[in-house]
Amino acid sequence: MLSVVIPTRDCERALVRTLAVLVGAAVAGAVREVIVADAGSQDETTKVAEIAGCTTLVSSAPLAARLRAAAAAARASWLMFLRPGAMPDPAWAEEAIRVVEDLERHGRLDMGAVFRTEPAGASPSLGGQAMALLREAVRRQPSPDQGLLIGRRFYDTLGGHPDGDAPEAALLGRIGRRRLIRLRSGITGAELPG
Secondary structure, three states: OEEEEEEEOOOHHHHHHHHHHHHHHHHOOOEEEEEEEEOOOOOOHHHHHHHOOOEEEEOOOOHHHHHHHHHHHOOOOEEEEOOOOOEEOOOHHHHHHHHHHHHHHOOOOOOEEEEEEOOOOOOOOHHHHHHHHHHHHHOOOOOHHHOEEEEHHHHHHOOOOOOOOOHHHHHHHHHOHHHEEEEEEEEEOOOOOO
């Protein structure tokens, strides 16, 4: 159902954390493949990806070009972009599948979804959850740290990740807040890709 795209550069440990979270969703059939768009890592990042069974695309191209190439190589009709180290909540796959099915059923293929951010070590208390929701409500534009779930056709219609210094943020800006669903599932630990 989903092709997960992770841009990397010298982030083997962060990649291990993200891949570990994706295992259950892959076993359940929610994740069809994981594509690692690597910028020529000098550490063991590509080895970690290959051992985990990921498709690894290595290129010295800028981040936007690597993300577009990974999306073009994806086999699923829905793409999920995650930064290395990103760890969605355990129930994320079930919610993501439900959102995708609802969007398809209602013909809303011009929508995307992002995770709710949770700071590392966030308190699971009611007060901690309330503060996280308040931060989400006042944030003007979603952050690339929140990941992105988007239909492949919509991604292609938008032209994919635009060239420039911050292609992930620019793509979220092109989509706009009104066309982004905020999932109830949270995400922690994302790192800036190279």
